[in-house]
Amino acid sequence: MNNESNVIARNDERLAAFEERVQKGDAVEPRDWMPEGYRQHLIRQISQHAHSEVIGMQPEGNWVTRAPSMRAKQILLAKIQDEGGHGLYLYSAAETLGISRVEMIEQLQTGKAKYSNIFNYQSLTWADIGAIGWLVDGAAIVNQVSLQRTSYGPYSRAMIRICKEESFHQRQGYEIMAHMMKGTAEQKEMAQDAMNRWWWPSLMMFGPHDSDSPHSSDAFRWKIKRHSNDELRQKFIDKTVQQAEVIGLTIPDPELKWNEATGHYDHGEINWDEFYRVIKGNGPCNKQRIAHHIRAHKEGAWVREAAEAYKQKQAEKYN
Amino acid sequence: MATQDSQLDLWEVFIQSRNGSHHMHAGSVHASDRSMALQNARDIYTRRGEGSSIWVVPANSIVASNPDEADMFFDPADDKVYRHPTFYTMPEGAKQI
Numbered sequence: 001m002n003n004e005s006n007v008i009a010r011n012d013e014r015l016a017a018f019e020e021r022v023q024k025g026d027a028v029e030p031r032d033w034m035p036e037g038y039r040q041h042l043i044r045q046i047s048q049h050a051h052s053e054v055i056g057m058q059p060e061g062n063w064v065t066r067a068p069s070m071r072a073k074q075i076l077l078a079k080i081q082d083e084g085g086h087g088l089y090l091y092s093a094a095e096t097l098g099i100s101r102v103e104m105i106e107q108l109q110t111g112k113a114k115y116s117n118i119f120n121y122q123s124l125t126w127a128d129i130g131a132i133g134w135l136v137d138g139a140a141i142v143n144q145v146s147l148q149r150t151s152y153g154p155y156s157r158a159m160i161r162i163c164k165e166e167s168f169h170q171r172q173g174y175e176i177m178a179h180m181m182k183g184t185a186e187q188k189e190m191a192q193d194a195m196n197r198w199w200w201p202s203l204m205m206f207g208p209h210d211s212d213s214p215h216s217s218d219a220f221r222w223k224i225k226r227h228s229n230d231e232l233r234q235k236f237i238d239k240t241v242q243q244a245e246v247i248g249l250t251i252p253d254p255e256l257k258w259n260e261a262t263g264h265y266d267h268g269e270i271n272w273d274e275f276y277r278v279i280k281g282n283g284p285c286n287k288q289r290i291a292h293h294i295r296a297h298k299e300g301a302w303v304r305e306a307a308e309a310y311k312q313k314q315a316e317k318y319n
Numbered sequence: 320m321a322t323q324d325s326q327l328d329l330w331e332v333f334i335q336s337r338n339g340s341h342h343m344h345a346g347s348v349h350a351s352d353r354s355m356a357l358q359n360a361r362d363i364y365t366r367r368g369e370g371s372s373i374w375v376v377p378a379n380s381i382v383a384s385n386p387d388e389a390d391m392f393f394d395p396a397d398d399k400v401y402r403h404p405t406f407y408t409m410p411e412g413a414k415q416i
Contacts, residue, residue: 032386078366085363092347101326101349158346165367307351308325314352 022223027153030096038222042152043097044113045224047104050090051115055108055289057083059123059132068126075172076129082169086162093154109294117275118201120283127180127187127194133173135195135202135240141166142236143206151223174243181247188248195244196252203267204275206233237265329378330356332363334370342374350375 014033021028028034057080064080067073091101107113118136123129144166147159180191207213207229219225227235237256244251255268277283327349333342345364350356356375365373384392400406409416 029386031383081362081366085366088348088363089346095329095347161346304325304327304351307327307355311351 019221022151022221025223026151027156028151029153035222037218038224039097041218041222041224042155043094043099045219046090046094046097046155046158047099047107048114048116050087050094050104051108051113052119053083053087053090055115055119055293056136058289058292059119059121059285060129062123063126063129066126067129072176079133079169079172082165086158086165089158089161090155093152093158096154105297109290109297111281111290114279115289116205117278117283118205119289120278120285121197121201122284124197125190125194127177127190128198130173130176130180130191131194131198133169133171134177134243135173135198136205137166137169137173138240139202139205139236141170142232142239146225146227146232149223149226174247177249178247181249192249195249199252200270200274203233203237203270206230206236208272208275234264237267241265325351327351327355330360330375331378331381332360333374333376334360334364335372336369337371342372345369347378348375 015035018028018032018034018038028038060076060080060083064073064076067076091104094104095101104113108115123132141163144159144163148156148163150156150159177191177195180187210216210228210230213229216225216228220228241251241256253268255266257266259266278286281287328351329347330350331347332345334345335342345360348356348359348363350359353375357373360373360375361370364370396402
């Protein structure tokens with residue numbers, strides 16, 4: 001055998017051993033050998049997840065100065081700080097795969113990397129902050145609970161930490177909605193309006209139907225993904241319907257109804273044209289979100305420069 | 320090396336959840352110096368009383384074993400079964416041993 005076929009044979013052997021390990025439920029750690037496709041899939045997924053946490057701070061930040069009480073403002077600030085923290089856990093997890101923070105930020109700012117579509121919608125009223133916490137974070141939790149068992153160790157550990165913190169987010173959102181539904185006619189209308197605008201985009205967060213999902217087969221074989229998009233979406237619908245009923249909100253789907261035979265809710269078809277339109281950059285806020293991120297990053301450059309200058313000075317002083 | 324727009328250095332974070340327990344690896348942070356690393360670690364990993372003590376270590380100071388050589392590296396532990404208490408046969412009737 002020549003050298004080249006030796007290398008190929010060695011890689012085939014490694015791939016087989018890797019897949020066998022993963023099938024047995026063994027976690028993969030940063031320094032382990034892994035197929036390039038696995039590494040690239042994870043970099044794409046984890047960085048997209050990190051960007052979503054960070055961009056997700058914007059629609060909520062929009063309401064910090066207008067929160068209706070001191071209590072609400074403190075809670076919102078704590079929640080936004082959590083989102084920033086979640087972004088950092090995830091950037092760290094992605095960095096263990098050999099991509100730098102600088103590269104990830106650049107991919108976000110140039111549009112090469114995506115973030116969750118949901119954050120391209122506006123937060124028009126205070127009820128939207130309720131809907132984001134309850135529905136958007138609620139949908140995110142369903143997905144993240146499933147990812148706690150993902151095969152890549154650092155990603156799994158970040159998910160476990162995030163899930164612990166995320167249930168506060170969902171509960172604070174639901175509390176806002178419940179509170180408004182006990183208020184005046186206008187407040188109730190405002191809550192229902194937020195429900196109407198956020199319901200369908202929340203369902204889209206789980207991604208295309210399994211039959212149209214481009215990356216899923218490798219992701220399942222390598223146990224990056226543990227449940228399909230449609231399974232997770234169904235889980236979210238099933239648990240959210242009752243919560244809406246309790247506080248008197250109507251789910252804006254005339255086809256939604258309980259199916260005795262399947263034990264799940266049937267629902268109407270999602271507007272996938274809208275989904276793809278927003279992904280391609282034509283949602284209500286795509287340009288604004290990225291422009292804001294670039295501006296904030298540039299405005300913070302002097303802080304990083306000052307920190308580096310301080311480090312240099314300290315080194316000169318003590319060496 | 321500091322570039323024009325640096326992402327700062329990488330530090331690994333270890334947290335002790337309460338006195339008496341081990342420091343456990345929690346994740347990593349970016350920071351340009353040790354006091355910034357400590358503050359960032361506190362803000363990122365202990366927002367809900369998760370820690371009573373934090374260690375931060377420059378990531379490039381950590382020496383790690385090589386997973387490809389793990390079998391050989393940990394092999395000496397495998398053939399010394401007499402290191403485990405279950406190896407020994409105890410006389411019938413002996414108690415509390």
